[in-house]
Amino acid sequence: PNPISYQEDGYVILDGLLTSQECDELRHRMAEIVEQMDVPDHCRTTFSTYHEEQLKTQGNADYFITSGDKIRFFFEKGVFDDKGEFIVPRERSLNKVGHALHAYEPLYKKVTHSPKIQGIAKKLGLKSPVVTQSMYIFKQPGIGGEVTPHQDATFLYTEPLGRVIGLWIALEDATVNNGCLWFIPGSQNSGITRRMVRTPKGTFPLTDFIGTEKTYDEDKFVAAPVRKGGVVLIHGEVVHRSAQNTSADSRHVYTFHIMESQSTKWSPDNWLQPTEELPFPLLYTD
Numbered sequence: 316p317n318p319i320s321y322q323e324d325g326y327v328i329l330d331g332l333l334t335s336q337e338c339d340e341l342r343h344r345m346a347e348i349v350e351q352m353d354v355p356d357h358c359r360t361t362f363s364t365y366h367e368e369q370l371k372t373q374g375n376a377d378y379f380i381t382s383g384d385k386i387r388f389f390f391e392k393g394v395f396d397d398k399g400e401f402i403v404p405r406e407r408s409l410n411k412v413g414h415a416l417h418a419y420e421p422l423y424k425k426v427t428h429s430p431k432i433q434g435i436a437k438k439l440g441l442k443s444p445v446v447t448q449s450m451y452i453f454k455q456p457g458i459g460g461e462v463t464p465h466q467d468a469t470f471l472y473t474e475p476l477g478r479v480i481g482l483w484i485a486l487e488d489a490t491v492n493n494g495c496l497w498f499i500p501g502s503q504n505s506g507i508t509r510r511m512v513r514t515p516k517g518t519f520p521l522t523d524f525i526g527t528e529k530t531y532d533e534d535k536f537v538a539a540p541v542r543k544g545g546v547v548l549i550h551g552e553v554v555h556r557s558a559q560n561t562s563a564d565s566r567h568v569y570t571f572h573i574m575e576s577q578s579t580k581w582s583p584d585n586w587l588q589p590t591e592e593l594p595f596p597l598l599y600t601d
Contacts, residue, residue, distance in 0.1 A: 325503030325553030384593035445595035449571035459560030479551035
């Protein structure tokens with residue numbers, strides 16, 4: 316990667332991280348996981364990035380807040396009837412699967428720690444990066460929801476800031492039509508205005524927001540289409556969003572976050588916390 320353009324824009328697109336076959340293997344394995352999934356009883360948490368709904372669904376669902384060291388299922392809105400039965404095929408029902416694929420699924424673990432990924436981290440100058448979380452995002456055709464403008468550090472806060480990087484791997488072409496990412500280049504330099512935090516033990520909801528998201532100028536967003544197998548490196552404070560997928564094509568993605576652990580404090584208020592079962596694993600394996 317070109318560290319210069321990453322530092323200037325807050326993101327960079329690299330083609331050809333994975334071969335088409337490697338992408339298909341990851342997709343095939345996810346299809347198996349979905350085929351075998353037990354649909355969670357609380358049914359059935361719907362996922363959305365609108366502020367209130369985030370609080371209501373993600374936050375107050377214990378299922379979400381305890382998913383950091385597990386493989387769990389998060390559904391799109393309107394995929395269950397009022398009895399909790401699917402009204403769409405199960406493989407078309409999911410928003411995402413998270414947040415520990417990198418730890419427990421061998422194919423995903425292999426990609427996460429691949430020599431190419433380790434090489435990217437080294438090129439960016441990371442000394443002791445750890446993997447904090449991973450997700451498979453489906454962006455289903457027709458119903459794949461909008462993700463409103465946000466900064467990853469709102470959810471994954473560190474002191475100092477600037478220690479978290481997202482790696483977003485397109486397992487299919489991500490286009491303007493099927494909901495690719497959009498960025499405000501250079502927006503990673505003005506800090507953050509909103510944080511999602513755990514509330515004190517025993518209170519409800521389990522998470523809350525401090526501060527509010529700025530209002531961003533629509534015209535400043537630049538589309539970031541990516542070919543199948545490409546990766547987008549995303550600075551923790553760059554503002555990005557994606558539109559609803561109104562097309563007939565899905566936009567499957569494997570994405571994970573890494574953090575420079577040297578001289579960094581992971582906020583104890585983040586929803587995501589390392590556990591005894593799964594401390595954040597080191598990225599470098601050599």
